[in-house]
Amino acid sequence: MEQAAQTPPYQSDINTVSQQWKTDAAKGISPEEAAQRLEQYGWNVIEATRGRSTWQILLHQLRSAVVYLLLAAAALSAFFQEWADAIAILLVIVVNTVIGFIMEYQAEHSMEALREMTQLRARVIRNGRTLEIPVEEIVPGDLLFLEAGDLAPADGRIVEASQLQVNESALTGESVPVEKNTQALEGKTPLAERHNMLFKGTYISNGNARMICTATGMQTELGHIATMVDEAAAGTTPLEKKLEGFSRRLMGITLIIVLVIFVAGILNRVALLDMLSTAIALAVAAIPEGLPIVATLALARGMLRMARHQVIVKRLSAVETLGATTVICTDKTGTLTENSLEVAALAMPPEQVLEKDPNKGQPLAESIPEEVREGGNYRYILDVAVLCNNASLAKQNGGWKESGDPLETSLLKFAWQTDMNVEEYRQRYPKEKEATFSSETRVMATLHKKDQGWFIAAKGATENLLEYCTQVLDKGEIKELTEPDKRKWLQRTEELAGHGLKPLAFAMREPEQPAEELLRELVFLGVTGFLDPPRKDVKQVIKECRSARIKVTMLTGDHPATARNIAEQLGIGEKEQDTVINGRDMKSYAQLPAEDKERWAQAAVFARVDPRQKLDLVSVLQERGQIVAMTGDGVNDAPALKKADIGIAMGIRGTQVSQEVADMVLKDDAFTSIVKAIEQGRVIFENIRRFIMFLLSCNLSELLVIGTAAALNLPFQLVALQILFINLITDVLPALALGVTEGSEAVMEKAPKNPEQPIIDRKRWIAIWSYSAVIAAAALGAAIMDAGTENEQAPNNVLFFTLIFSQLLHVLNMVSAKEPLFNNEIWKNKYIWLSIGVSSLLTLLTLFIPALSKVMHVGAMESRDWLLVAAFSVGGFVVVRVLKQVRLIL
Template sequence: MNLPDIDNIKTPWAIDDKSILSQLHADSESGLSSTEAARRLSFVGYNKIESSKRVSPFRILINQFISPFVLLLTVAAGLSFFFEEWLDGFAIIAVIVINAIIGFFMEFQAERSMEALKKLTSVPARVVRDSKIIEIPSEEVVPGDILFVEGGDMITADARVIQASQFQTDESALTGESLPVEKNTKALQQDVSLAERHNMLYKGTFVTKGNGRAIVVHTGMTTELGAVARLVQQASQAATPLEKKIQQFSKKLIWITVGLLIIIFIAGILNGQKIVQMLETSIALAVAAIPEGLPIVATLALAFGMLRMAKYNVIVKKLSAVETLGGTNVIVTDKTGTLTQNKIEAAYMQVYNAASRINVDVSKASIRFIDNNTLIDTPAHIELHRIAALCNTAAYHYDGQSEKESGDPLEVGLLKMVFSSAIKPEDHQKQFPKVDEIPFSSDTKIMATLHKNNQDYYIAAKGAVEELLTFCSSVMEGNEIVALTDDKRKQWLINAEKQAQSGLRILAFAFRLTKEKEKDFLHHLTLAGLIGFIDPPRPEVPAAIEECKSAGIKVVMITGDHPATAKNIAIQLGLAKEEDEVMHGNAMKPYDQLTDADKEKWLHTPVFARVSPEHKLSLITLFQEKKMIVGMTGDGVNDAPALKKADIGIAMGQRGTQVAQEVADMVLKDDAFSSIVLAIKQGRMIFDNIRKFVIFLLSCNLSELLIVATASVLNLHFQLFPLQILFINLVTDVLPALALGVTEAAPHIMQRKPYSSETSIINKKRWSAIFVYSSIIAVTNIGAVFVSHELLHDMEGWNKELCNNILFYSLIFSQILHVFNMSFEKGVAFHKTEVFRNKYVWFAVVGCIILSMISYWIIPVRNVLDVTIYGWRDWIIVIAASFLSLFLIQLVKRMRWVI
């Protein structure tokens, strides 16, 4: 037998069940033979998701050494070894190694999304082989296999339904559709969207109710889940804004350093200095110019922010994501499970032509009618509750602390509604034991049950409004049962359609009392009313969205759900207004076909519905094209490509699939959208703190460069040695910078707009401030040497060792005190600034002073650094020069000459 032409079965949902069986050379009762299944497996391959090539640990380690900073440090270390400055060289190498180790361990767990996809589908499958239902590994399922699935099963391949019995599936992880999907065998149109293919089963989704058989049409990477996996592999993760800014900053610093080195080298040669001596001076300049502590401090500051966020249920997987979220100005969020609770609850009730909104609150065992509180005691309301409890196969129990539920989510929602009233579901069920049932089917769209109450019988029915009304001859109005006229029937249908358009799923409920047990009891029913269902919004989300708006962050809903449902939720959350349009996925062109008008419309649309993974990627690409920093939240398999493409992907921890969690940069453990606001605040704070310690490090290091350059060009009698410069940087840079990295946020931080993605870490205004700060420090420290020489040691001539020591210690203490200049709040007293109030800054200052004095007290260290000061008067000059630099910088800041 030839292999069936599987590749040409592009739209199996449009082919009737008999034809699809014929095309795949399969039999619904006997299935494939073991021999034929093995033959097909050899042709089509295993039913598994292929993973992209993972990044090896060795490659992750190598990547830690690829950066401009590491290049500069490596050159400086090489020059140190060339001129036999062994201590300098080994000290620089130690800095490189420490930074690489930290980065390696922080990134070791990345790039595991394909492994998660494989775990998601590594389950057994039940198939019909040789006329028997057997269980096989899901990897061995082939096209033409007859799958048998029932409630609770995961579907292991894409398949066309050929038999269905009360068959429903949960496809929310793939389509975003919150409600279970009723499955049937009817052929559909070819252009039906994924979420509306009611005769198809998809790999990775779940059966929530009933059972059925389906013939496998696609396996492995040809499934819809495989298509998502391919998108995940293809979606590229662009460098984060922080990484881009540090790269830009590094390049500028390299050119500035190289330029100064050339100028100083030429000036030295013109002054008659030897070439070898000038090369040694270049080592000192290179060490002075490079902020060795910047990579380590940036990494540790981000790590601290990551740990702090973990306390608030925000798990950050990539360090750079901490700052990236702080700069986010667009959040593209999924609806189901992110903005909503991913539960089906009663949200609307209509009895005797009077509509009423309801809000079920199980925790308080009450039901509140927003529009009309008097409805709670009406006979129609009582009958509606009785029908909801009796015509129901689900189970629900609440003991005041925890909930237990099973069965169809919609029926569970009905039981919750009944549980919130005085008469509980089990009370109704005990009073009216069930004796017969007409199960729900996709043909009738109705379910009915027969119950006995003493000598009488009670019929309860629920179903689609237009279908159930055909079995109703009367309607309950007030305390009376009146005839259901054509006009009244029409009005009920109009009201139901109106509510359906607002995003509710509407069901009708009817009943009848009879004296005799009837075999065919679905007739002459009395309409009790309608109930509308919705996936309710999370209560904390509106406040979080409002805070996002005040912070200048645009929130966009993108969902696979119905447009009316999406808009209804968006209006409740404050995301959209009544006049706003919802963009339907069918109206979204491929990205490369978008006109400028299309792009403009997309940018101003708050809600996108019935979208596919490709649509999500296109929208994110558009925002990124407009230089926006995009955060994407999601929980389903269908969200994975967009989560990876976004500047920062945010997955849900409780409801999120493993695929979404693995591919995302951040995971919200509590699934709370409000946690994103906290993370944004932390991210903004960290970016501000990064700016603080970068300015601190650069102004300190530039002061060293200016001192070395001045001494070299002017051929002064004193100079700093390379090892001394490295000691100064390691002692005074890291601890103060780390302390700045944990400074608390300014109170107004969430009232300003996000920084543009084009905003550099150090702009022109801040470069000017850095130059002013470093110049003041350099001038006061060189001045201290001259004061010491003129006032204390003039008769002894120039003492190069003493001059070096005065310069060495005055520079250390000036840089330690310079940390207090890193507050940029305007109009705030010096002692009330966030830096001055930061206890860690004080710990750092004390620690730096102790470390610097160790170089004087411990003789071996003092000998290595070649330092000694003769008397207490020299120490006074050192301390005076340090405080003078602090005073002068505060003066120029208060005069608003610099920031």
């Protein structure tokens, strides 16, 4: 439905925009009004991003060289009036199409389920209350709050802005962030110059803002572009490209072999039609046309499994890279630690230090002595903690409802625990201006109107905040802050950090007039220490990484002593943990000498690092051939996340921008989830490699059987429909079952795979041809042993059934030679046994259903025939297992 056609919002002042959209620029609309507008305007979605329809998936199955080959075979059979064969081949086409459709449909819906898990949320203000809702539920007239790291979820008119800068490159192509304001514009203004508007798909790179939503969904500027441009075709993943190239080469080889077999049959005076239909069927059977579909399904299923373990993998290609990861560069806070911050220590001038008693559950705020509560420093620190703060906290059902940075919410908890009414205090002293925290300044400051004059509140890293301080509050008296004083407070900060606490310094100023520059001539108040203990399960997981030859490097903005303390507790770095590289000492990549690059590559702990240094570290590691997984949560982390081989964003504390550019999102922010994802990446790739080897060895065994029978002019041969039936029985269910194998317990004891290595290397090709030769020899051997009996059809029957059961048993050999015969992931996979059972039952139906027996050219079998089938099928399985045990093949 069309949204309101009025004066463009960028030409209107804020009051006019509020009236046009019947909203309050301070309180927003009511939830009831929002529900009505959702009915009127529809969901806030870009429709062009929908997946393929059911009919598109179905039609895709028919656009295949395999289908064309089968149709040609059916047409030839009909031309020569072989109606049974023609109908049977058409049935094969139907079965192939249905199987392919089901597999692709499942993969498509697995990906759709994954997309639903990665839905973004937005903060809206309705009836004066801040709520988090899915972006799809935003309606025109909604009042939204956005800050650095957020993606604009809709188009809107800015009504309040603080140091707001927006990256609009996704819309305008301009890579430099644009400064925004609230001033109305005159006349028609180009999109790139509408400095009072925010547009869907752009992101906030600095500051914060409130905006009134003026367009959603297809009515946004991004929606207009989507209607003009057809959605680009989805790119293929590296794995899919490898599989496609692999299939093309195999098709070429297969067609040459089929041509040789065809010519050999003609020279042996086999009927032309029989050889033609056999050649076509053989080509179909030999080419593993289902490889890309099965691979995609295995990837999608694996990704869905990861999602259930709190890991959203957004790109199929990331799964392949996960298995090759050699270095994990991880944040500390919330990833290696619990991210359950609480104020555990308070140091104030001159020498006063208050610490939480670890033997008591009582919060520090409740144990503060009365004389300290009445002191100036403590009172001002509480003021700063509440006012210089963008988080929100409310008591709910005996607990807390938190929104915002965990450090800031912990400060609000500290204030609540002193019986301070945080919301009332904030309303009494509203924020007028803000110098936002950035990874460069590491300081935040806000300006507030107080009863008598003005108040500047500031907090940040001690060493950074002290640069802006000229005075210190000492026992209620403001004194000059000397250089020895600064060194003393840096030492005190070092002591807190050395005990594993995260330090944060506080300062303030009370100017008579509203200040233009907030960060100057501040009065130092003291330092708090936050306790954030390591996650209990991380230490063991880091040991697992070591056995998997994956190095763990910790990157943090925290104090070096805090970083060293956590690293020692978790066992990060071993010998390297004694050296913590400080971001202050890190040169830019362009100025980095070779010895520093080597030192970076060997180091395991980096403290006080900023996003640019993260990016430089990724470059250094990649130079040395490492496959790097990098975590990040801020808007400034986006370049490092994109540069890394695997970008990992935090789902809880990560910004929308970091989540958008990342390959993975951790819903629980936990390091263990990263390692779990790497493990699953290895398992998925190993499963794909397994079913490729299984399919190839089975299909090539069919080539060898028919080629040998044709070349030696043996008195038995498989007919076309038998070949097609074998292909259906052994290529579908067992391959799918292999694709969902849980994986070996030893998968994390191996070194990461080389991403440049082909899926099937030389050793595996040798194994595939060896498997094929054994299976073919078993089938031909059984048939030869049965030749010469009175029943001329018996050898063909024995050949047919031995080949099927040899291939079905062969799936049990798709394990490493190092693993036990029975106690391995293949034997434990219930789907493997189910696939063998169902495939065996379908095979036996060709004997028991007369119509099928006639079409498949099989007849009654005697006990001797079945003994040969069983002996040679099991014998082939045993031979392969022996060859694996003596390490002749993989």
